[in-house]
Each structure stands twice: as C-alpha cells, then as structure tokens.
Amino acid sequence: MLEEFLSHIREIVSLNMKKCINDSNPIEYAMAYSALSESKMIRAGLIMASGKINNHISKKSLLTLASSIELMHTYSLIHDDLPSMDDDKYRRGKKSCHIEFGEANAILAGDALQTLAYEIICDDKDLSSDEKVICIKLITNACGKNGMVYGQFLDIESESKKIDEDSIENIHSLKTGKLIECAVMLGQIGNLNKNETNALKKFSKKIGLAFQITDDILEITSDIKTLGKSTDSDIKNKKSTYATVVGIEAAIKKSKNLSKSAISDLEILELKNINLLIELAKYISYREK
Secondary structure, eight states, X not given: OHHHHHHHHHHHHHHXXXXXXXXXXXXXXXXXXXXXXXXXXHHHXXXXXXXXXXXTSOHHHHHHHHHHHHHHHHHHHHHHTSTTTTOOSEXXXXXXXXXXXXXXXXXXXXXXXXXXXXXXXXXXXXXXXXXXXXXXXHHHHHHSTTTHHHHHHHHHHTTTXXXXXXXXXXXXXXXXXXXXHHHHHHTXXXXXXXXXXXXXXXXXXXXXXXXXXXXXXXXXXXXXXXHSSOSSHHHHTTOOOHHHHHOHHHHHHHHHHHHHHHHHHHXXXXXXXXXXXXXXXXXXXXXXX
8 A cells, every 4th residue: 555655656746846847957957867866755755644634735735745845855865965965976776966967066956956845835826825834934944954954964063973872863853854744744734733733743753763763774784776875875974873873773673663652643643544654654664775
C-alpha cells in the first residue's frame, strides 16, 4: 500500500513541479535537473497522508503544498552539496547540481527553487489569504535562521569536534526534523482541532529525528549505488553523526523507538485514515535507502 501511494505521489508532484519550473532558460534547466530527479518524496507523502485526515483542505491545495515542500527540500540539497558546505559530488543517483552546471548556477538554481516554493502557494486559488500566510510562516520557520539553516550552520561548526548526544539531536532536529514536522502540519491547514494538531506535532517531531538518525546509519552501512548519493561525506568532513556518537546499534534502537512512540501518539486519537501516516513512520526507521 505504501509503495503504491508514494509512487503515485512522486508521479503527480513531479508533473506539477515540471509545470511550475518550465524550460525557458538555463537556470530552469538546472532547477529541473535537481527537482525532477528520482527521489523518495517522503515530505510530499507526509503532506498528502496528513491531509487524508483533514477535511478542511482541497486535494489541489495538498498538491500545491507537496510540490512546494519538495522544491524547498531540493534547494536545500543543492546548497548542502556545494564545495563550501558538504562538498558532495553525487545526489539522487547522478552528479550534483554544481558539478553539472557550475557552482554559481547551482546557487542560483537553489535560490530560484526556494522562491518558487512560495510563489506557487501564493497562486493557489483554493487557499484563503490567511491560510497562505500560515503555510508560508510554517515553511519559513522550518527553513530559516531558527530551523534548517541554523541546523546546517551547527552541523558545519561541529566538524572535527567531539559532541554529545543532546547536541547531535539538536542539530538533526533543526537540520532535517523541522521540515518533516512542517510537512505533517501543512497537511492540517484549516484544521482547528487542537487535540489532533497537537498529537500530530508530537508525531512529526519524533519521525523527523528518526529520519536523520536512519540517514546517519545508512551512510555507514549502505553504498552509493543504493543511496544514490555519496556515503563518505561525514567521514571526509570529520562530522559527528548520531551513529558515531552513540554507536550504530544504539542509533538503530533510537530510531525504531521514536517511530513506535510517534505511532502511539497517533493511535490515541482513534482517527480514520491514519494508516498511511503510520506506514510512513515505520518506513522512515526501517528503510534501506
């Protein structure tokens, strides 16, 4: 069920992003090169799965928000791969954007994807003006100076330093977890039930941390062909990861426990249509790529 669902999400979100990006100039070529590459689209899937338990948002708007968050995520990957950041040469099974188009064009493509993410929300006719503001606020909070950007800063600052478990959890929660949390909550636009949204917020925080912990594990245990990206980045940059701080076995246990706890937060609500969110929570901790 989950693979069929994610396959459908990848298809419709990719088609929508292709319409949004176009192909009229070289920057759009670079944008499309990265945004339309084969990817897991977990964040888009979380928006759609969250939206299935929310009767206050249209399918069209869910597609807009799913596309927006994937554009935003792709921008972050392009910039993360740059020589001045993680210096990764492969992403999503092919050369990183800066390798294919040059560093300057990759930076510009990332910038353009970020602004496009906001533009398509503004153009959505099914969202009210207030709802658009809420959506944009959620994304900016997740990605800005107190979210993903700050997490990336801390990640770079921690290179060649010994850090503890609390510090690595904080980095992961900011760098990766915030955008995953944002995805779940974007699916709840229009839902005024505080019990539901509070439970979903707790759920999203846990799976966001679990996602990055699993990434850390896979970077050690998997290979470039399976992951579609470089697996020596953390070693090369002398970075601490959850797996190196507490050990692989403890990291695996932590990720799985976070997933189980997140699922418990959802099951308490006894809502219909939560199966996909539960399956996504399991997938995040048990995936192999």
